[in-house]
Amino acid sequence: MVEFDDYGPEKVFEVYNAKVGMHGFVVIDNTALGPGKGGIRMTPTVSRTEVSRLARAMTWKNALAGIPFGGAKAGIIADDRQITQKEKDELVASFAKALKPVCPEFYVGGPDMNMAEHEMEVYANANGNNMSCTGKPASMGGLPHELGSTAFGCFHSMKVGLKHQGKSVERITVAIEGFGNVGWFMAKFVTEAGGKVVAVSDSRGVIYHKDGLDFEKLASVKKDEGTVTKYGEGEVLPAHEIISIDCDVLVTAAIPDLIGPKDVDKIKAKLIVQGSNIPMSFEDEKRLHEKGVLIIPDFVANAGGVISSWAESIGKDKKFMFKAVEEKIVKNTQEVLTRAEKEGKAPREVAVQIAKERVLGKCKTCRV
Template structure:
């Protein structure tokens, strides 16, 4: 079985394959490690989903939740399907199949191609409003459409820029992906004075050395369905974004976008991992060797799970954003300082803290 290659001392504890005959919904759930609490992680909906991808993302959640000091373990799930299909039916069927698991063993949430309305359908299927976070506000939810992940990315980026001695004001930034994370990262970074010169989506990259206007780009995306319709700047292939001459690079879409094939094209001094596992580990090592500062996904994109935690305890949007500011800034600084003091890679510094916390919880079982 595919899973045999990645079972280790941390997990995964459970891999569940779901198939609903009525809706033809195919799904995967991975509960990686529940020492700190129920497996927490979102539901992505993509046509090319694999067990390996879901496991890797669940493992990231194990470490991310530990670093964020939350009472959650690591989990992740996904539906293998067309994001343009009947998402409500798929999510409802998926929720029904996971009724016995949620929220005691697995707590769902939004992820790629799923949002508040999909969480409504999921908890309807599961028969329990507590089966997922990221629900609509009329269900006392705190939807990810509030921009929590992008907000956290902006906070983390600001700390990294200050740590590198360049600050954010006028500093050039390129953002891969203009979905929920990318749009809000751009919004909050622009408000902090950063100069966003490039943004990409699945159709391509728009590069404007004089800086892109957030409101204009949002209008363009809404009207034309792509960032490429922006009134000025140069249109480039999507992949060209990673080689642009910018100070800060923010990969914010799919995993493994910076690999041995393009790592030598990267010119940025700082990389903030807004997406989960966007840089291959071997490429992270090469970049570290070149003196590039990398804020790992475990720290940079924790805004989403911090919002989820706030929802799970009945908190408000204001409390969530306050918690994100405090935890993300503190943890970014802690990891960057630890990496510098110990002459190690940022991911290694983050991982050593996370493993220590999970090990301590496992020892108490």
Template sequence: FDPKHATANDKKNVVQSFSRAIKPLCPEKYVAGPDINMGEKDMKWFVKANGQKKSATGKPKKMGGLPHEYGSTGYGVVCAIKEAADFFGQDLKNLTVGIEGFGNVGTFAFKFLEELGAKVCAVADSKGVFYDPDGLKYKEAMDVKKKTGSVINCPIGVGSRREKLDVGGIFGLPVSLIVTAAFPDVINENNAAGIKAKMIVEGANISVTPEAEKRLFERGVLVLPDIVANAGGVISSYAEWKGGYDKGKTFKLIKQKITKSVREVLEAAREKKIMPREAALAIARDKVLGAGLKNK
């Protein structure tokens, strides 16, 4: 089943059939949430079929939800980038960015990065890559995407340095950092050697393979791992599930938690001379074990 190409009716039937099938597990053992090609409408369908309001997060606002369409994941990604830049003494306004994936995460990452003064030079979607070394504008990219279905249809004027590239071409561009915001394993042993960016921020889950991550680390390329960088959506889901949070309060919580976590991970990685993912996993393990001991 491919939710991206399914009809609305087929998608609804699949979502609600699944919801009814796992109803005995909800919400004590299973809580649904949005992800790729799944949004607030799908969560509404899930809850209506399940019959329990807390069986899903990311619901529409009118159902008491905090829809991920607010941009919580993309916002968290940008909080992570800002903290990493501060940690290494870099000014966001001097950084150039490539965004791989232009769905919920990628579009909001672009929006918030632009607001902080970073220059987004490349955006990729399933049709290809559009690159402008002089910088793209969020409004133009969004307008073109909505009207034509792809960012590669941005106009190229006479004398412009803009160009269109094939899918995957974004990874070889001379940008400061790349935000992955689509699928797993897009950076792998086949393209890791060609990466020119000095920072990879995983807005998508497991977008860098373990082998590629190790090679990039050996080359001095920072990979800010998914479990820290893209936690904004999960934090939003927690806030909704717990209750008492609106958009503003949720975004404050996202910034607070991700900023603290990124700083903690980068300090541990530098001190122990290990990859940030190794540091993040060690910190997470200690927290989980510590919580378990407290509950005994």
């Protein structure tokens, strides 16, 4: 069910194409700051409710990032593990054509779960407008998310959080939920900075080693075997146990609603960096905050992807993009954590308030 409030959503579309079996959604939440910007995910369970929640998160994320985009999100219902690449391309192309009336004037797409550089190329070509999405191949003027922009932002957000706690990355242990684009690059950046990645998960389970995992070996095993659980050393655990690993930092980098009410007391990490979108409810965030766990909210930590999208939309290169990601993420994380401590609030409360202030300054349709 899609919930409407004073900020949006402004538009909700559900589109079909029976011939190719395409069924998808787009929720354009708020366009006060510019066209709605948000990725297109492809999963067998994606729903209007999920897309709507993510679209609102994008409204706050883009506002907090200080870029000229509103918030939106899209989803295509399909299991890409059960279809060929040709069939997947047909679904993406059909979806892009169905959104022509609103894209790119009101909605700009981008990569998300199971949707990467190739799919953005298919989407842009089918839509007929190169500005219809970001994350395209470099040959199309794109800055592919495969460059690691989202994880780069998460990494710098984590460093700010650690400094806030009086720690440094060289002396920490990290557990990473998910080993897709964000998790892969996060493990790389942490390792290169001297931190110790002690656990990583994917859909098949967790690989845990208290002395640390070798990133190059981990990446090779994932590529060759399809799962980190084939690492060969350490302990293999059920996937959900990633949340209860004894570590300094837990990075969420895959699924929404990872942490539920029953999980709050299982978490040992003192810093959670939300590289994934909506990994827990705000109620559970508040409970963890009260227990002394510092949480850097999703739309603060993982805004590197949308900052990269903005850089692509104005024709900048990857050097400009990485510099912009670091500067904006560091500044925003510092502002949120400093103000949260001063006001005695959870970081998300403060981050949402800052984002609302920026949206309301330009919003002509908000009832506030």
